[in-house]
Amino acid sequence: xxxxxxxxxxxxxxxxxxxxxxxxxxxxxxxxxxxxxxxxxxxxxxxxxxxxxxxxxxxxxxxxxxxxxxxxxxxxxxxxxxxxxxxxxxxxxxxxxxxxxxxxxxxxxxxxxxxxxxxxxxxxxxxxxxxxxxxxxxxxxxxxxxxxxxxxxxxxxxxxxxxxxxxxxxxxxxxxxxxxxxxxxxxxxxxxxxxxxxxxxxxxxxxxxxxxxxxxxxxxxxxxxxxxxxxxxxxxxxxxxxxxxxxxxxxxxxxxxxxxxxxxxxxxxxxxxxxxxxxxxxxxxxxxxxxxxxxxxxxxxxxxxxxxxxxxxxxxxxxxxxxxxxxxxxxxxxxxxxxxxxxxxxxxxxxxxxxxxxxxxxxxxxxxxxxxxxxxxxxxxxxxx
Amino acid sequence: xxxxxxxxxxxxxxxxxxxxxxxxxxxxxxxxxxxxxxxxxxxxxxxxxxxxxxxxxxxxxxxxxxxxxxxxxxxxxxxxxxxxxxxxxxxxxxxxxxxxxxxxxxxxxxxxxxxxxxxxxxxxxxxxxxxxxxxxxxxxxxxxxxxxxxxxxxxxxxxxxxxxxxxxxxxxxxxxxxxxxxxxxxxxxxxxxxxxxxxxxxxxxxxxxxxxxxxxxxxxxxxxxxxxxxxxxxxxxxxxxxxxxxxxxxxxxxxxxxxxxxxxxxxxxxxxxxxxx
Numbered sequence: 001x002x003x004x005x006x007x008x009x010x011x012x013x014x015x016x017x018x019x020x021x022x023x024x025x026x027x028x029x030x031x032x033x034x035x036x037x038x039x040x041x042x043x044x045x046x047x048x049x050x051x052x053x054x055x056x057x058x059x060x061x062x063x064x065x066x067x068x069x070x071x072x073x074x075x076x077x078x079x080x081x082x083x084x085x086x087x088x089x090x091x092x093x094x095x096x097x098x099x100x101x102x103x104x105x106x107x108x109x110x111x112x113x114x115x116x117x118x119x120x121x122x123x124x125x126x127x128x129x130x131x132x133x134x135x136x137x138x139x140x141x142x143x144x145x146x147x148x149x150x151x152x153x154x155x156x157x158x159x160x161x162x163x164x165x166x167x168x169x170x171x172x173x174x175x176x177x178x179x180x181x182x183x184x185x186x187x188x189x190x191x192x193x194x195x196x197x198x199x200x201x202x203x204x205x206x207x208x209x210x211x212x213x214x215x216x217x218x219x220x221x222x223x224x225x226x227x228x229x230x231x232x233x234x235x236x237x238x239x240x241x242x243x244x245x246x247x248x249x250x251x252x253x254x255x256x257x258x259x260x261x262x263x264x265x266x267x268x269x270x271x272x273x274x275x276x277x278x279x280x281x282x283x284x285x286x287x288x289x290x291x292x293x294x295x296x297x298x299x300x301x302x303x304x305x306x307x308x309x310x311x312x313x314x315x316x317x318x319x320x321x322x323x324x325x326x327x328x329x330x331x332x333x334x335x336x337x338x339x340x341x342x343x344x345x346x347x348x349x350x351x352x353x354x355x356x357x358x359x360x361x362x363x364x365x366x367x368x369x370x371x372x373x374x375x376x377x378x379x380x381x382x383x384x385x
Numbered sequence: 386x387x388x389x390x391x392x393x394x395x396x397x398x399x400x401x402x403x404x405x406x407x408x409x410x411x412x413x414x415x416x417x418x419x420x421x422x423x424x425x426x427x428x429x430x431x432x433x434x435x436x437x438x439x440x441x442x443x444x445x446x447x448x449x450x451x452x453x454x455x456x457x458x459x460x461x462x463x464x465x466x467x468x469x470x471x472x473x474x475x476x477x478x479x480x481x482x483x484x485x486x487x488x489x490x491x492x493x494x495x496x497x498x499x500x501x502x503x504x505x506x507x508x509x510x511x512x513x514x515x516x517x518x519x520x521x522x523x524x525x526x527x528x529x530x531x532x533x534x535x536x537x538x539x540x541x542x543x544x545x546x547x548x549x550x551x552x553x554x555x556x557x558x559x560x561x562x563x564x565x566x567x568x569x570x571x572x573x574x575x576x577x578x579x580x581x582x583x584x585x586x587x588x589x590x591x592x593x594x595x596x597x598x599x600x601x602x603x604x605x606x607x608x609x610x611x612x613x614x615x616x617x618x619x620x621x622x623x624x625x626x627x628x629x630x631x632x633x634x635x636x637x638x639x640x641x642x643x644x645x646x647x648x649x650x651x652x653x654x655x656x657x658x659x660x661x662x
Contacts, residue, residue, distance in 0.1 A: 123584055166534075182549070187545030214636075216491060220539040226486060279619040
């Protein structure tokens with residue numbers, strides 16, 4: 001008995017390493033899964049992973065509750081550890097506890113935390129990313145058949161450097177009325193993100209990587225970033241590499257977005273372009289995003305909005321956060337459940353067309369969630385048979 | 386009375402040059418033309434031809450802005466540009482290319498700094514009959530033109546670490562905010578939206594925002610809103626008709642206005658040169 005259990009555990013580990021478990025179709029999976037050696041770094045007990053949930057502000061808490069509900073119906077082997085962090089959290093100790101929780105579990109789901117402009121405390125979202133060394137932010141924007149948009153055939157991945165650049169939080173006032181803000185670009189981080197972008201492209205069969213910069217004006221800073229990308233591209237001759245200035249890139253994105261495949265860029269330009277791209281495929285309600293580090297990963301909505309105006313009205317679109325959660329399941333290695341939930345969400349979005357007001361529909365958030373659950377139920381029953 | 390008249394006429398005749406300075410013979414207005422690079426010369430000559438055919442009272446004075454090496458070894462704009470603009474006060478400029486990663490600094494920036502062209506105004510309006518994915522667009526972007534991310538101050542701190550300085554001053558922010566509200570009033574616009582990223586860049590964009598708010602207090606007849614840059618980008622591609630006048634620092638203005646231009650039919654851009662300069 002004990003021997004057979006040991007053998008089955010060994011077999012499971014072997015299978016995980018070989019990735020023979022049913023995987024999501026390449027067209028839908030967006031993220032890089034954790035490497036086999038890093039499976040041990042997740043907090044896992046009895047086959048169930050523990051995931052930190054950072055509730056945030058605005059629509060974050062309510063959408064995260066829906067995610068947990070859907071996971072329960074799907075039988076996803078995930079236990080949630082809720083951490084109520086929001087704009088009112090001023091206690092340094094509490095923030096450290098939140099970071100410790102993510103560090104312990106290895107993975108988190110996050111709602112966006114609002115920022116109080118008057119306070120001098122740096123943005124908690126930024127602090128989280130820098131402390132956990134989440135060097136890359138990945139947002140995949142893909143046209144969905146059921147969402148009406150002006151452009152079709154978009155399928156691009158935006159990889160953005162997540163910890164330096166304009167978001168360094170280094171500002172000072174030398175003279176009254178004159179403020180300097182420092183944008184830091186380092187060779188190490190630029191090379192790191194460029195390598196990650198090319199590895200991602202190679203792994204997912206992408207053909208082209210475009211570096212976005214403003215090296216005509218910021219010759220040293222963005223020039224360094226561009227050089228790092230160029231150097232890394234030499235190691236990947238099979239992947240086409242080109243570069244584009246940010247204003248041209250944003251122009252091209254609104255006129256011919258189909259030309260873009262994988263984009264890699266510093267922090268601020270990534271913020272701008274991922275918002276543009278998200279708007280083109282249907283808005284912040286349908287796009288999920290992830291923040292990847294060496295050791296940790298945090299999954300959230302693609303455009304990091306708090307949605308304060310939608311709070312409590314039951315009209316926010318849960319699709320984006322659900323898709324991000326499916327990416328999280330893929331990352332943890334639970335491919336079957338990820339595929340199940342993702343397919344159900346996309347069916348409700350594209351086939352059944354249960355749309356919230358941001359997509360031009362009349363449905364409420366709970367309508368969408370219930371529709372997804374109805375999709376899930378027969379499929380999970382089939383597993384038990 | 387006659388003495389006063391004589392005094393006045395003598396003053397006027399001696400300063401005849403002062404009054405007549407913008408006009409060449411024939412009552413036409415003299416304008417500096419900077420053809421630029423790439424397609425610049427072609428489109429500039431097209432403008433000259435069409436103006437000529439329409440009989441517009443404009444005389445063109447072409448200047449080349451290729452930088453020359455000064456005594457200190459740095460590249461500067463040629464003196465001819467300054468001389469010409471001092472007389473004409475108005476210029477029409479084609480695109481000027483800037484080498485990437487090395488070479489001389491941007492001539493566009495140099496021109497703007499040299500003549501204190503503090504506001505870049507780009508009206509974007511859909512043209513009837515020219516179909517684009519976006520209809521009924523009618524907005525104006527006003528961008529601070531002299532500082533911000535384009536200050537050109539960069540250093541290599543240690544090998545592999547570079548710092549670029551974004552400069553925001555109260556004076557420049559107030560100036561462009563005041564111009565934005567003045568423009569809105571003069572052109573029957575209802576709303577001015579300040580675009581910023583003060584959640585991340587607290588002090589710098591915070592200062593810009595404070596200046597905009599201060600000016601908004603003095604212009605209560607125009608509606609004032611603040612929006613994050615990413616929210617504006619997101620909403621702009623979904624519904625650009627909701628925007629009226631946008632005011633923002635240098636980089637955001639560059640990106641946003643270029644983006645909007647591309648899906649608008651009419652590409653109309655001009656650097657504003659205030660009359661008192």
